[in-house]
Amino acid sequence: MWYHICDTKKTKVKYVKRLLIIIGKIIVKLLRLMKRNAGNLPGIVLWHLSGHKAVSMFKVECPIIAVTGTNGKTSVTSCIAKLFEDSGKKIIINKEGNNLDTGICSLLLRHCDMKGRVKADYLILETDESYVPVVYSQLKLDTLVVLNFFRDQLDRNGAMETLIQKVNGFCKTFDGNLILNGDDPNTARLGRANPKNKNVKYFHAKPYAYATETAFEASEGRFCPFCGEELKYEYYQYSHIGKFRCAKCGFGDYEPYITAENIDLSKPVFTADGNEYSPVINSIYNVYNMTAVAAAAKLYNINQKVTDKVISEYAVNNGRMEKFMLGDCDTTLNLAKNPVGANVTLRVMNEMGGEKELLFVLNDNPADGVDVSWIWDINFSAFENVTRVVTSGARAYDIAVRIKTAGYPAEKIIVCPDLEKSVETLAETSGKKFVIANYTAVQPTREALNRYIEKKGGKA
Amino acid sequence: MKTLKILHMYSELLDLYGDNGNMEIIEYRCRMRGITCEIDGYTVGSDIPDFSSYDLVYIGGGADLELNTISADLLRCRDGLKKAYDEGVFLFLVCGGYQLMGKYYRDAGGKEITGLGLFNYYTSAAENRKKQCIGDIVVRTEITGKPVDVVGFESHGGQTMGVKAPFGKVLCGNGNVFQGGAEGYSEKNVIATYLHGPCLAKAPEISDYIISYCVNRGAEAPAELAPLDDTFEHECRKVMLNKLLNKK
Structure with missing residues (x-):
């Protein structure tokens, strides 16, 4: 706004830019003092002050x-x-x-x-x-x-x-x-x-x-x-x-x-x-x-x-092909925020030999895109040697319906909207486990897996 | 039992928000009952099929770009589709498929796409971007003879007017027009709706209505469909109805 008001003389623009930087830095400092994350808010303030050109002053x-x-x-x-x-x-x-x-x-x-x-x-x-x-x-x-x-x-x-x-x-x-x-x-x-x-x-x-x-x-x-x-x-x-x-x-x-x-x-x-x-x-x-x-x-x-x-x-501990030992079960967690991610994960799961069980955690928070119709673009008919499926998250039933409709036997699907309980259910049996979680589900799922491991044993 | 013959038009172009899933659901519910389902595809430039030889014709939704791509081709199919509809073939139309069966679709730039004119409604893109209808939607329909709540996801700028017989009443969301009360269009052999999701995922009654209509076409004594275990579908709908209707 101030940026608009001032005329275009170079010196003035320079001072306005500097002023914006100072304001921004003060906000960063204040947020730090308040022990708050300064990841986005200072930028939002400068975005408004600079006439929507948030990075132009650097x-x-x-x-x-x-x-x-x-x-x-x-x-x-x-x-x-x-x-x-x-x-x-x-x-x-x-x-x-x-x-x-x-x-x-x-x-x-x-x-x-x-x-x-x-x-x-x-x-x-x-x-x-x-x-x-x-x-x-x-x-x-x-x-x-x-x-x-x-x-x-x-x-x-x-x-x-x-x-x-x-x-x-x-x-x-x-x-x-x-x-x-x-x-x-x-x-x-x-x-x-x-x-x-x-x-x-x-x-x-x-x-x-x-x-x-x-x-x-x-x-x-x-x-x-x-x-x-x-x-x-x-x-x-x-x-x-x-x-x-x-x-x-x-x-x-x-x-x-x-x-x-x-x-x-x-x-x-x-x-x-x-x-x-x-x-x-x-x-x-x-x-x-x-x-x-x-x-x-x-x-x-x-x-x-x-x-x-x-x-x-390169390996990451953020739920991207992350390995856990759930008790003595090999467990892999992967983020899938869209059909492509989910399809690739299913492929990796299929390419892994032997029987395995799947936990699918599906949320519908704003950052997930609210609507969950993308699960219908996942090719579940390609399941190989999947002996049991547990579903969880806010939309646990949606993913259960999806997997059932793809031809997977309904009696092998267990719906546990409660995440804690879903991890316990997954861990009830022996053998390899695979966990797919969408965007806002992945961190809570990691935490639930880690809590289970702390309580019942295994390795994060 | 007879074979259900389905024509799924433009499946590779008109597949927004899981629309193709509707056919997977119909096929699944037929398979579970031992009803054979044959699904043929049709796309731009295909030979014009004999629409009357099908029991069900399905068209999903797409963005403006896709609608422009198929609109001329769809007009070629007008006579065949009209004849099939008159003969009682079931038309299941979602979003773009719904719009193009009306008189016209006028996009945001004022450009008009001619519809097939099977029905009298018409659609114009909202002039105000704030009138885009995007979000979860619940529609109560009585097409089966009993009230059924259908939960879906709507995402359309088009405002559809002149609808004489809506598919249902809006309990949450927008429907045919921004903040409207009615959604879609229906007759005994037509369901036209804005609901994506796919909309049959949590509405087994509607899937079965369509299947039952199709298998009983021309039959003197309509056969009952064998019941299926729809626990997941019912629970799934319950979760969404709780979330969407109780928040107000």
């Missing part, structure tokens, strides 16, 4: 790397940050997943001096898809990594196409590095947004053991975005990710910048650019994420030893 003099896409942003952002950190660089990263303009503003407020200058070697920012144009019209971006576009929380973002259009609009005038998932037509199409950009780099993966000739799950983007022809796939890895090509206009013909091959998830192991990696997490999904990380490492000439270590050691 001067960032180092390269910025942004990571966006529906799934895998947090993992890839933290791995890229680790690449630089382990190379001895000073980095700033939005660790708490505050990935909107206001969250990024709050982050920069904590790291800038009184003149708004942000000093670091690299800024690595997880950025919400719809905020890419907002944030990077105000801050100069060096590299944009785009992982994938899937249906996610449709009611918040509008249709997925609108989202792709937003990022595409930004890419039209962007001439920095663009690292794209070449196996996702929704992402690869961004490579054509600015024909003058010579810095477009695609990552790609050769088929893994469970790649299929036909689509396994309900998939998006089946048609060529340029000419409308149905895309032909040599293979599908999961969902609509795979080697595609448009026979009519040649969309999909590109020289990969980096290719993951020799993928063996039973070990798990894969190679990229001749380097062998042994990641902790054994999903095809992780192979794609780590290939994006390897592409960034290649682009910024990271020492290969550092890259090896980052990719091979």
Whole structure:
């Protein structure tokens, strides 16, 4: 508001910017004194005061790397940050997943001096898809990594196409590095947004053991975005990710910048650019994420030893393929906030030999997108050796109906809306366990698993 | 027992908020009773099928982009669909499918998509974005002869007017128009609704109404459907009705 009132004389603008920085810093300090999280609120205040340009008052003099896409942003952002950190660089990263303009503003407020200058070697920012144009019209971006576009929380973002259009609009005038998932037509199409950009780099993966000739799950983007022809796939890895090509206009013909091959998830192991990696997490999904990380490492000439270590050691304790011992039962917890995440998790579960039981925890809080219809896009008919299913969360019955309708015997489904009780029920029998929880369910589920382990034994 | 023949139109384009799930539910409830279900697909450019040879025609919902993609193609099907409807084929239409069976759909830019005009209602996008109807919705319908509460999720800018026989009364949510009292359109062989979710997930009575209508078409003595264990479905609806109707 003040920003609007003052005239455009440079000096005045400068002082207004400084004033905003001071106000912001005071809010951060106050929140700290009150022991409150300063992750978003300071940014919201500055967003209002600055006429909705929350990050325009900062001067960032180092390269910025942004990571966006529906799934895998947090993992890839933290791995890229680790690449630089382990190379001895000073980095700033939005660790708490505050990935909107206001969250990024709050982050920069904590790291800038009184003149708004942000000093670091690299800024690595997880950025919400719809905020890419907002944030990077105000801050100069060096590299944009785009992982994938899937249906996610449709009611918040509008249709997925609108989202792709937003990022595409930004890419039209962007001439920095663009690292794209070449196996996702929704992402690869961004490579054509600015024909003058010579810095477009695609990552790609050769088929893994469970790649299929036909689509396994309900998939998006089946048609060529340029000419409308149905895309032909040599293979599908999961969902609509795979080697595609448009026979009519040649969309999909590109020289990969980096290719993951020799993928063996039973070990798990894969190679990229001749380097062998042994990641902790054994999903095809992780192979794609780590290939994006390897592409960034290649682009910024990271020492290969550092890259090896980052990719091979990456594991998270945040409910993403997290391992527990529930009593003496091997238990894997994975977050699934959309059908693609859930389908990949079911695949990992199927690919694991022997009998197992599943706990599915489904909530419908605002951050989950309220409506839970996405569970109908999950392919439950592919269950292999699942001997029992327990469902929990605010929408425990919805997921039970879904699984039953897919053909799984109703008598093997136990509904326990109470989370504590659902974990106890899961642990009643021996054998391997798999737990799927959606966005707001994942932390409470971790805690419930840990509480059970504390009480009844096992290992977190 | 006879085979249920279903034509599912544009399933790969019109599948918002689990709409394809409705056919999975119908198929499941048939399978559990030993009724064979044949589901054929139809998409843009397919050969025009004999609509009258089906018992049920189903069309789901889509965003403006998808509706634009299929609208011209759907018009090609007008005569066949009209004939089938006149002959008593059941039409189950969700959101976009519902809108396009009316006279027209006028989008936010004022552009008009011609509907098939099977019914007299018409739809215009809300001029005010605040009038977007998005959220959980509960509709009480009496199509089965008894009141049934159907819980779903609505997400539409289109305001549908001129509806003579709504599918039901809105107990929570918007319905045909922003903050409206009526939802959808229905006849004995038509259910047209804005409800996604999919809307049959927690409404086994409606699924069975459709199945029963289809298997008994032309039969002199309508056969009763074998009862199924719908505990999960009933509990599921109860949870949502408690949440949505008791908060006021």
